[in-house]
Amino acid sequence: MFDFLYQPWPWYLAGPIIGLTVPLLLLAGGKMFGVSANLRHACAACNFGNVEFFNYDWKSAGKWNLTFLVGSVLGGFLGGYVFANPEPIQLASSTIADIQAMGIQDLNGLVPDDLFTWGALGSGAGLIVLIVGGFLVGFGARYAGGCTSGHAISGLSDLQLASLIAVIGFFIGGLIMTHFLYPIILS
Amino acid sequence: MKFTEYLKYLVIGTLFGFILVKSEVVSWFRIQEMFRFDSIHMYGIIGLAIIVGIISVQIIKRKNMKDMHGNPITIPPKDASQVTRYIVGGSIFGFGWALLGACPGPMFALLGSGLTIMLVPIAAALVGTYTYGLLRDKLPH
Numbered sequence: 001m002f003d004f005l006y007q008p009w010p011w012y013l014a015g016p017i018i019g020l021t022v023p024l025l026l027l028a029g030g031k032m033f034g035v036s037a038n039l040r041h042a043c044a045a046c047n048f049g050n051v052e053f054f055n056y057d058w059k060s061a062g063k064w065n066l067t068f069l070v071g072s073v074l075g076g077f078l079g080g081y082v083f084a085n086p087e088p089i090q091l092a093s094s095t096i097a098d099i100q101a102m103g104i105q106d107l108n109g110l111v112p113d114d115l116f117t118w119g120a121l122g123s124g125a126g127l128i129v130l131i132v133g134g135f136l137v138g139f140g141a142r143y144a145g146g147c148t149s150g151h152a153i154s155g156l157s158d159l160q161l162a163s164l165i166a167v168i169g170f171f172i173g174g175l176i177m178t179h180f181l182y183p184i185i186l187s
Numbered sequence: 188m189k190f191t192e193y194l195k196y197l198v199i200g201t202l203f204g205f206i207l208v209k210s211e212v213v214s215w216f217r218i219q220e221m222f223r224f225d226s227i228h229m230y231g232i233i234g235l236a237i238i239v240g241i242i243s244v245q246i247i248k249r250k251n252m253k254d255m256h257g258n259p260i261t262i263p264p265k266d267a268s269q270v271t272r273y274i275v276g277g278s279i280f281g282f283g284w285a286l287l288g289a290c291p292g293p294m295f296a297l298l299g300s301g302l303t304i305m306l307v308p309i310a311a312a313l314v315g316t317y318t319y320g321l322l323r324d325k326l327p328h
Contacts, residue, residue, distance in 0.1 A: 011228050014210030015235025017202070023243035024199050029192070030254045032262060035291040039316040053320035063188055064196045071200020072292060073299035078201070079208030080300025089216050092225035099219055110208070110297065111215040111288065116304050133287030134294070134308025138315025140280025141291060143326065144273055145265065147280060148290040152233060155265060157240025162265035162273055169277020170284060171222075177285035178222035185286075 005083040008090075021149075022157045031064055034150030036141035038062065038069045080110065102186045125186050144169060195255075204296040213296050215288025222285055272328040283315075 025031040041062030044054040088108050091099075096107065106113040113120075120126030141147040144166045146155060152170070155163025210232055211217050221229035246252070247260055254260055267273075284290050287308050289297060294312065298305040319326075 008211055009206070009209040011210065011231035012235060014206050014212070015232040016239045017206050018210070018212075018232065019236035019239025020243070021199065021203050022240040023247060025196075026244070026247055026260050026262075027252070027254055028195050028199065029256065030258055030260045031196075035295070036316075039291065039312055040320075042313055043317045043320060048317075049321075051317070051320045053323050054317075064192070067193050067196040068200035068203070069295055071197040071202075072204035072207070072295045074197070075201040075204020075206070076208055076213070076296030076299025077204075077301070078299075079205040080213070080296065083209075084300070085209075089211055089214055091216055092220055092223075095216070095220040095223055095225045098223060099216070107216070110211065110213055110300065111302065116215070116302060118304055120304070121307065129286055129288075130304065130307045131311045133283050134311030135315040135318075136279055136283025137287055137290060137294070137308070138283075138312030139319050140276055140278070140283050140315070141312075142316050142319040143276025144280050145269075145276070147292075148233075148284070149292055151277075153236050153240055156237045157244045158262050158264075159241065160265045161267040162269070165267065165270060165273040166277040166280075169274045170281040172274070173278035173281020173283075174218075174222045174285040175281075176278075177282045178219065181282075182285070 002083075006085055008085050019153065019157070022154055025068075029064060032150070033154045034065075034146055035069065035072070036138070036147035036150060038065050039138050040142060041066055102183055104186070128185050140173070203292065204299060207293055207296045208300060213289060213293035213300070218285060218288040269328045272326075275327070 022033050025033050040054065041058040044056060044058035047054040099107070104112045104114050115126050115129045121130065144151065146163070146166065148170070151163040151166040156167065207213050212229065212232060217229055220226045244262070252260055289308070291312065294305055294309055298309065
């Protein structure tokens, strides 16, 4: 009866529910959906060195969003731990072939063990993926003024040209990384 | 903020994190598949999310709807004249998104799924955010 909680959900069901996050937050308190703002709030909460960009009242600006973020961790726990899908992801066969050609061996779970374990920090590729990858996500999201949620979902939902330009940027970077740089990093 | 206020955002966030995992949006494999144009999966999700978002935002705006507290809902416009910031910043974000195979929401949902190693990219993302704050005046926008 609860099988659907363990199974992956099809894109045509998941997409609209993710889209509903935008009106839910607007109706809940006039809030604009955007996850990466929380990284700025966290920096503002510490603000070593009194950097001007982090000099604002993060509590009144960000408490709701940080709470949303705690919920996302909890949702990840429910979806990926309590009701984890035991089967490998049904990927396109061409993707599997390309990933294996880059040297990735583990195709189980949500992420490959080759890169996402504490032991992977001992390898050059693991270090680059986890540390450089994370750094660029944080740096780029703030430079662009938002991430996938803030620009691709929220911004495009409000038909913002700025967000369309940012999403084009996301794909320029993502395509160069996937097709030209990733094979070098893993070799 | 009252307790019920926190609870509201906690519940919406939980729903969001749960769906990110169930739809496999959090998966490094799915991001690889997306940037290789091998499947409709990610495009279908993002596309339908945007369509639902556009329709709901239009309804909220045209009906001048108010939020649960009775306050008018206003969405601040983004300044599209800062093209450099969106293209350069966006591309840097894209490098990170493809490299890590996760954007900010999925980083935290994956942490919740039991992948404690995600604390490393989360810490790195905080350093990245802080670095932007430090360099902001020197960067072209």
